[in-house]
Amino acid sequence: MVARKNETPANAVGRASSGKKLLKCFEDHRHVWVFMELERGKVHPVSIELLGEGRRLADKLGVQLAGVILGSSEGVGTKPAIEEAFAYGADIAYLVESPLLANYRNEPFTKALTDLVTTHKPEILLLGATTLGRDLAGAVATTLQTGLTADCTELDVDGDGSLAATRPTFGGSLLCTIYTLNSRPQMATVRSRVMATPQRADKPIGRVIQHELTMVEEAIVTKVLAFLCNDGSEQSNLANSDIVVGGGLGLGAAGNLQHLRNLATTIGGGVGCSRPLVQKGWMPADRQIGQSGHTIRPKLYIAAGISGAVQHRVGVEGADLIVAINLDQKAPIFDFAHIGVVACALEFLPALTEAFARRMPPHNSIKGMDRGRLDDQE
Amino acid sequence: MHIVVCIKQVPDSAQIRVHPVTNTIMRQGVPTIINPYDLFALEEALQVRNRYGGEVTVLTMGPPMAEQALRKALTHGADRAVLLTDRHFAGSDTLATSYALSQAVAKIGESYGAPDIVFTGKQTIDGDTAQVGPGIAKRLNLQQLTYVTKIVSIDPTSRELMVERHAESGTQMLKSTLPCLITVLEGVNAIRRGSLDDAFRAARSPVLKWGAADAGIGELTKCGLRGSPTVVKRVFAPGPRAEKAMQMDINDKTLAEVAADTVAAIFAREPVLERKLTSHGDR
Numbered sequence: 001m002v003a004r005k006n007e008t009p010a011n012a013v014g015r016a017s018s019g020k021k022l023l024k025c026f027e028d029h030r031h032v033w034v035f036m037e038l039e040r041g042k043v044h045p046v047s048i049e050l051l052g053e054g055r056r057l058a059d060k061l062g063v064q065l066a067g068v069i070l071g072s073s074e075g076v077g078t079k080p081a082i083e084e085a086f087a088y089g090a091d092i093a094y095l096v097e098s099p100l101l102a103n104y105r106n107e108p109f110t111k112a113l114t115d116l117v118t119t120h121k122p123e124i125l126l127l128g129a130t131t132l133g134r135d136l137a138g139a140v141a142t143t144l145q146t147g148l149t150a151d152c153t154e155l156d157v158d159g160d161g162s163l164a165a166t167r168p169t170f171g172g173s174l175l176c177t178i179y180t181l182n183s184r185p186q187m188a189t190v191r192s193r194v195m196a197t198p199q200r201a202d203k204p205i206g207r208v209i210q211h212e213l214t215m216v217e218e219a220i221v222t223k224v225l226a227f228l229c230n231d232g233s234e235q236s237n238l239a240n241s242d243i244v245v246g247g248g249l250g251l252g253a254a255g256n257l258q259h260l261r262n263l264a265t266t267i268g269g270g271v272g273c274s275r276p277l278v279q280k281g282w283m284p285a286d287r288q289i290g291q292s293g294h295t296i297r298p299k300l301y302i303a304a305g306i307s308g309a310v311q312h313r314v315g316v317e318g319a320d321l322i323v324a325i326n327l328d329q330k331a332p333i334f335d336f337a338h339i340g341v342v343a344c345a346l347e348f349l350p351a352l353t354e355a356f357a358r359r360m361p362p363h364n365s366i367k368g369m370d371r372g373r374l375d376d377q378e
Numbered sequence: 379m380h381i382v383v384c385i386k387q388v389p390d391s392a393q394i395r396v397h398p399v400t401n402t403i404m405r406q407g408v409p410t411i412i413n414p415y416d417l418f419a420l421e422e423a424l425q426v427r428n429r430y431g432g433e434v435t436v437l438t439m440g441p442p443m444a445e446q447a448l449r450k451a452l453t454h455g456a457d458r459a460v461l462l463t464d465r466h467f468a469g470s471d472t473l474a475t476s477y478a479l480s481q482a483v484a485k486i487g488e489s490y491g492a493p494d495i496v497f498t499g500k501q502t503i504d505g506d507t508a509q510v511g512p513g514i515a516k517r518l519n520l521q522q523l524t525y526v527t528k529i530v531s532i533d534p535t536s537r538e539l540m541v542e543r544h545a546e547s548g549t550q551m552l553k554s555t556l557p558c559l560i561t562v563l564e565g566v567n568a569i570r571r572g573s574l575d576d577a578f579r580a581a582r583s584p585v586l587k588w589g590a591a592d593a594g595i596g597e598l599t600k601c602g603l604r605g606s607p608t609v610v611k612r613v614f615a616p617g618p619r620a621e622k623a624m625q626m627d628i629n630d631k632t633l634a635e636v637a638a639d640t641v642a643a644i645f646a647r648e649p650v651l652e653r654k655l656t657s658h659g660d661r
Contacts, residue, residue: 039547104545106512106522130546135524138512142476147607150507169613171389171504176613183607221521225540226551243651267655285565292506299651300644310616321648323640324623334625335618339643341626341636348633355637359645360655 022182029184032058033066033094033122035113036085037132041076043084045197046128050190052198053155054126055089060157064091066122070112072102086203093206094120098213103224104132110139112213117144119211122185124163126155129189141187147180148187151291153194153314163188172275172291172311193239193295193318238289243269244298246289246316247277250305250326250345254282259349260304266353266360272296274306290315302352305345308333325349379432379534381423382483382493383456384514385416387440387447388504412447415499417454419562421569422529423497424455430534433457435486435493439467439478445585452580453572460486464589469603472505476513477600482593483518494537496559500525511561521558527566532556 034054037044051067058065067085071078078097085093096112113136117125125140127133129151141148153175154166162179163186169176180186238244245267247260257271264271272289273282289296291311297318304325306312313336316322324337325345334340341348389408397404412420423434436451438444439462448459462482470478487493496518501508508524515522523541527549530540543550544563572580590598599605624643628636645652 131525132546134508138509139516142513142516174613174615176610178608179611180607181609222552222554224550225553227548229548299648334623337623340623341640351633351637355641359641
């Protein structure tokens, strides 16, 4: 996903170069697993994305891809999730079905997943970097005493079959590639929308390997008393918008964000920002785009006054078209934008809003134009 | 009630710069702060102490300079500070870090009373992994309560507590028991400014400095680089995309002309978007 200046040959890194040999007890670990996260029976999109990525890794290794489903037979049950696993490329499904797994709790889920891993020995285990996935992955990796790499932006298989997991580091200013050398499985989490959604192909359900959860409710300390669904109003529409406009420090002052909003209103896009704007309190945290905020994959992303640090870049690289407006022609954002405009974002935004409005039928754009003119102080 | 808060000293990420030529981090002169997420954990711990009585011990693992972060925590109102520092911890990944910290928490328990709650922030701003909290919980067999937004109630007699936890599509109401480990979501409380008394007390209080042996860590092979299953093989700055950005021509043009050219370029590359935006139908 990320183009590199100096690609290191695959055989120069990995276990071979470290002098560490994989312990004998791990040599029989085979196959790639994807943990399928369920929300009331429905598969979380990040799990679908991971199946696509897992398929690619499994093919490269010449092994099988398995979907892991932990759930209860109540409600819609686990069958739709099993169907999805095969439709998106799994060869096998591992299933643990128990009333204890109806709602997510750390104890029974950790037990179920750890037992499956110990029995069937996968070499790679991928989970979504959601609140559930991170809670579960940390507990499972500690129980299994294995390596876990969080929030990967790129996964690959090395010359010797090791998982090369790349993620931002140093607060998102650089990238690093991490290996799990002497333990198995190699675990990694990936955030939602970092990987592309694979093609769906209706396929019959293949091999399902079912296991019992050897646990009783009385042994589980933490109980779920209630679940309050988000009403959706507080959720920002950023992650799923076709068009997103983002603002950075180049806008100069919180008051100038109005120019960004005018453009967004005119073209029907979501409004986001880079991390410094959240830190300065100009925008709420749920508007942040990048490694520690939203990862977006819109058709069009317009970045105004954003320099393009790595932690922002990894959140927007999935966009089909990136337009960058920045006064500094050496800004890193021009390294990964498709269209660059070297201009003051503050001056250019009203002009761009106007230019869009001119191309659009009046009833579509009148609201945005009016507001654009009112706020236009240039 | 005895509460332990695990914090980390991190570089102020807003001030990290990457060297333009060598692509390495320029660490010199970057100020350090307490990981901002940990401040919410510390505040929550102080509120629980004030409500139910007891003591708050802050713990960090890091180089000797991490003492500054602990001193700051003392000025916020913590009662005791422990710095876990030893060359053997150098190069720890999250598994090795959670091992060392869990041993230290156990030792703190032996010396000052078993902790009822261990608090951490939801993650750090330099590593962003969110793995050390769950790691400590698992090793000490504590109930693991992550992304907690509210501690509704704690009953010291029955040792039951109720918390609200942020989940992917809503809020979980959980009932659990002490001892537990809670990772606190950001923004759930207002971080206090320490009182003048706290500042004076912090200046007088010693920061306990523990090496591996002091924390009762016998298995040094589980620490530092040796105890870390993951290895960072390469740190790099991403290079430019293979396809170079199309730079809009700005010479001798008005902003309006450049803007019109930009819209044309966008529509040329995204015809579907052009149809959607320029059609007369409902959007």
